[in-house]
Amino acid sequence: MKKIIITLLLTVSPLSFAADKAFVSSRTMSHTTANTLALAAMDACKKQGYQVAAAVVDRHGNLLSFIRDPLSGNHTIDVAIRKAYTSATFQSSTMTLQQGDFAGLRFADKVLIIGGGRPVNIGGHFYGAIGISGAPAKKVTGDIDDACAQAGIESVQELLEFAE
Numbered sequence: 300m301k302k303i304i305i306t307l308l309l310t311v312s313p314l315s316f317a318a319d320k321a322f323v324s325s326r327t328m329s330h331t332t333a334n335t336l337a338l339a340a341m342d343a344c345k346k347q348g349y350q351v352a353a354a355v356v357d358r359h360g361n362l363l364s365f366i367r368d369p370l371s372g373n374h375t376i377d378v379a380i381r382k383a384y385t386s387a388t389f390q391s392s393t394m395t396l397q398q399g400d401f402a403g404l405r406f407a408d409k410v411l412i413i414g415g416g417r418p419v420n421i422g423g424h425f426y427g428a429i430g431i432s433g434a435p436a437k438k439v440t441g442d443i444d445d446a447c448a449q450a451g452i453e454s455v456q457e458l459l460e461f462a463e
Contacts, residue, residue, distance in 0.1 A: 326424045326462070327357050332455055333364035336419070336429055340451025341366055344434050349443065351433030352379040353451065355419075358427050360384040360409070368433070375432040382444070383430030384409045386416030390425060393417075394445045414441020417448040421459040 328336070337353040344351040350368035352375035357363055360383070367376060386393050393416035404410050415434075419426040429451055434443035 325358060326426055328355070328363060328419070328426045328455075328459075330363065332458060333427075334366070335458075336451045336455045337364045337366045338451075339454035340429055340431055340447045341368060343450035344431065344443065344447040347434070347443065347447075349434035349447075351431050351444065351447065352376055353447075354379040354383040354430045356380070356383040356387045356427045356430075358387055358425055360387045360428075363427065371433040378411060378413070378432035379415070379430040381409055381411035381430065382413060382416030382432060382441075383428045384416075385411050386418050386428035386430060390418050390420070392445065393430075394439070394441060397439075397441065414439060415444025415448060417445065417452060419452055419455075419459075421452075421456055422462075424459070426459065 333355040337355045341351055341353045345368065350370040352367035352371050354362060355364040362380060382393050385396065389396060393412055394414040396412045397414055401412050404412065415432055416428055416430040418428045429448045431444040431448045434447065437443055
């Protein structure tokens with residue numbers, strides 16, 4: 300028994316934690332990349348005849364970029380930002396979240412579980428999220444917004460994959 304305790308103490312010694320870093324690092328999109336992402340997503344919807352708003356947030360849900368078609372409704376401003384915030388803080392697509400049982404989160408500040416928010420997860424790095432609002436539903440609430448968000452992500456995918 301003493302051998303087991305001594306072995307455990309030696310394997311859980313401070314030396315075993317020496318390889319741990321004292322800090323963590325993460326990547327954040329530049330304002331140029333965030334603007335490109337937002338504009339590409341909005342243009343994808345515009346090509347289909349929809350006037351939308353696009354919001355890009357960092358990994359913590361803080362706004363990096365926002366663009367709105369002048370003909371989109373005023374409600375699209377808050378909705379796009381909340382979709383992006385929700386997607387970033389849950390690190391999940393709001394389309395996926397909308398299929399779950401999240402009724403208890405209805406009253407959570409800034410959270411909006413409606414399709415159109417997508418995380419920007421490229422090359423093993425989580426950058427934040429994009430939220431789109433303003434397009435009507437084709438089959439499911441937020442499905443066109445979601446597709447436009449994905450088109451925006453694809454427009455910056457290569458840039459972020461090969462970023463140094």
